[in-house]
Amino acid sequence: MKPTTRGTLAAALTCVATATAGAATASSAAAVTSVPVPVPLGGVEKALKVELPKARGELPVPVPGEPKGTRYVEGRLLPDRAIPQLPVSGGLPGGDVRAPLPHVLGSRFDHLAVSAPPSDLRALAPGLSVQAPVGQPEGDRYGLPGTGLPQAGVVTPMLQTVPAATVVTGPGL
Template sequence: MKPTTRGTLAAAITCVAAAAGAATAATPAAAATTVPVPLPLDGVEKSLHMEMPHVTGELPVPVAGAPEGTRFAEGRLLPERALPRLPLGGGLPGGDLRAPLPHVLGDGFDHLGVSAPAADLRTATPGLSVDTPLGRPDAANGGLPSLHEPRAGLGTPLLRTVPGAEIVTGPGA
């Protein structure tokens, strides 16, 4: 084997190994559905010498799905879904708040917590279905296509989610 062939082969193997390593390193980050967003209030807490609320949030990462394919229907020249619907997955933003209370509800209750986790959200864009005024060739009509009125339809968009929240009071930090 010539030295130039060996060098080319070594460079190709190195590139493939680097691409495989980058793909395995990027997999956990791509699998995340939400990104945590903390609100840092530690500096304010230390400078004012008082307990501040702890606030964190979650922002969803939208993920596009595979579009629904076209379906061919008998008696139509164009497919049933000329413009397919595109599903998108993601979530509603979530948040978590834990704030101090100055013993308003009694001695055992000195914190208030509100938690609204990020909820799954599934959506699909509207689709379009059209049909031409020409039908299939008709033997009774001398082989000419039959005529009918042109048709157009808009597929409804989809939005599906189940949000939730929780409010708690109690002792603790």
């Protein structure tokens, strides 16, 4: 095997290995749906010598989807959706707060906890539908196109989610 052939083969194998490693890294990063956000209050607790709430949150990572394409309708010069709708999936932020409760409700209740898990959110951006003032050629008008008023319409956006939260009191923080 010639040295130039070996060099070309080594370069091709290096490119394939790099592309495979990059695809593996990209797919694991794309699997993340939310990012945890801790709220550090330990320093304030020590400085004030007071028991403060424990808090943490989660921020969603929005993921755009494939746009819903245009639809061609017979008798129209322009497609039905000139600007297609873009679906975006993500979530509402979640949070968890546990606060001390100094026996206000009795000796068995030491804390109050509010938990709101991140919930899925599906959104569909608005689209635009346009009707041109000139139509298709008509046979009874000797091949001249029909005319009309231009029309434009907004395809309504959509937003779907089911948020949830729980409030708990109990012993211990």
